[in-house]
Amino acid sequence: MSAQQITPQLRQWIIEQATAGHTPDAVLQAMLDSGWQEEVAVQAMEQTLEAHLRERARAQQQQPAEQPAAEAQVAKALPEPDLETSPSVVQAGDREVRVLLTMRDPRVVVFGGLLSDDECDELMSLAGGRLARSETVKTDTGTSEINAARTSEGMFFQRGENPLCARIEERIAALLRWPLDHGEGLQVLRYRPGAEYKPHYDYFDPAQPGTATVLRRGGQRVGTLVVYLNTPVKGGATTFPDVKLDVAPIKGNAVFFSYDRAHPATRTLHGGAPVIEGEKWVATKWLREGRFE
Numbered sequence: 001m002s003a004q005q006i007t008p009q010l011r012q013w014i015i016e017q018a019t020a021g022h023t024p025d026a027v028l029q030a031m032l033d034s035g036w037q038e039e040v041a042v043q044a045m046e047q048t049l050e051a052h053l054r055e056r057a058r059a060q061q062q063q064p065a066e067q068p069a070a071e072a073q074v075a076k077a078l079p080e081p082d083l084e085t086s087p088s089v090v091q092a093g094d095r096e097v098r099v100l101l102t103m104r105d106p107r108v109v110v111f112g113g114l115l116s117d118d119e120c121d122e123l124m125s126l127a128g129g130r131l132a133r134s135e136t137v138k139t140d141t142g143t144s145e146i147n148a149a150r151t152s153e154g155m156f157f158q159r160g161e162n163p164l165c166a167r168i169e170e171r172i173a174a175l176l177r178w179p180l181d182h183g184e185g186l187q188v189l190r191y192r193p194g195a196e197y198k199p200h201y202d203y204f205d206p207a208q209p210g211t212a213t214v215l216r217r218g219g220q221r222v223g224t225l226v227v228y229l230n231t232p233v234k235g236g237a238t239t240f241p242d243v244k245l246d247v248a249p250i251k252g253n254a255v256f257f258s259y260d261r262a263h264p265a266t267r268t269l270h271g272g273a274p275v276i277e278g279e280k281w282v283a284t285k286w287l288r289e290g291r292f293e
């Protein structure tokens, strides 16, 4: 076999598997199953998930820390736009963004014109060639499978990977008053007709065995910003079933929601409704409670 390269795509795939809660062993096994040389696979894992591997060694000696009861957690700082002086617009660094809707519980804010049409088009074309059907590793067998709940195709950019991503990341950091280094790289998803993302929570489930490990890198997710890169012809709303809210996917607009704890009580259950006609493209930015390096 010729020398195998550790590509950014491979590193991104490893991070996706880890953030989906799969153990390093399962991820490694999936790589070996799909033809990676063990030496290359291990090196890729180490480079990508040093903290992850350190935690695995530690986890063999100690049980993961107990999660405090949801009620016992104290209020923590969250990403939040500055809407105090004006309810209709917010200055997001280099761009003025419209505020179209705010909801207190769950905290949801819909923004208008976060990205220009040109920025949306450029982001779609940068992501286009790198889209792959979102795969996850089956925890029981360690093999890869297509996740039926998520029929979109996706890719991750590294943070600051290109000038456009860097500009958008700075804008989002200013918009939500949340440090740039507390954000994951932008994820781009494309839904074709019939594709959907069934209702889910974006925080890492404390009941999953892999979660304690995943949290070593940046801690919990505390906020999500979904930016619409195009306007599907029909379907594709972002839905919040607990509060019966549907957000229309409109090019350049974005929906933000935050969650102070990893618990359904946040009412941040949400999904991408099936696309009926045309395609739907989104860029998702997840915000962590700590530095995501």
Ligand SMILES: O=C(O)CCC(=O)C(=O)O
Residues within 6 Å of the ligand: 189, 197, 202, 226, 236, 237, 238, 239, 270, 271, 272, 273, 282, 284
């Ligand atoms: O496509 C959508 O509207 C929602 C996307 C989403 O939930 C996510 O990326 O986590």
Ligand SMILES: [Fe+2]
Residues within 6 Å of the ligand: 200, 201, 202, 224, 270
């Ligand atoms: Fe989500």
